[in-house]
Amino acid sequence: MADSNITKRALASSLKTLMSQYPFAKISIGDICERCEMNRKSFYYHFRDKYDLVNWIFDREFVVGIRSKKYNSQWEIFNELCV
Numbered sequence: 001m002a003d004s005n006i007t008k009r010a011l012a013s014s015l016k017t018l019m020s021q022y023p024f025a026k027i028s029i030g031d032i033c034e035r036c037e038m039n040r041k042s043f044y045y046h047f048r049d050k051y052d053l054v055n056w057i058f059d060r061e062f063v064v065g066i067r068s069k070k071y072n073s074q075w076e077i078f079n080e081l082c083v
Contacts, residue, residue, distance in 0.1 A: 004046065007038070007042060007046060008046050008047075010036045010038065011032060011033075011036060011038070011042075011043060011046065011047070011053060012053065012056065012057045012060075014032045014033075014035035014036040015027065015032050015050065015053055015054070016057070017035060018031055018032065018035060024050075024054075027050065029043055029044075029049070029050060032050065032053070
């Protein structure tokens with residue numbers, strides 16, 4: 001795995017852990033970086049802001065997961081989302 005993906009995954013993990021404890025609005029870039037022992041430069045090298053990080057998490061964990069499965073209809077996708 002490329003170093004870039006390792007860093008992005010560490011930042012994502014940090015944000016998800018913090019979100020289990022605090023509201024998203026209260027979490028700062030500094031909090032995310034401190035949690036995974038990185039500096040702010042590393043964060044900003046990969047993401048514009050915390051919303052960009054959330055978009056990356058959504059794309060990697062949700063969109064890629066949906067694309068990797070075979071569905072016979074859009075209803076199957078919808079049903080899986082609702083369950």
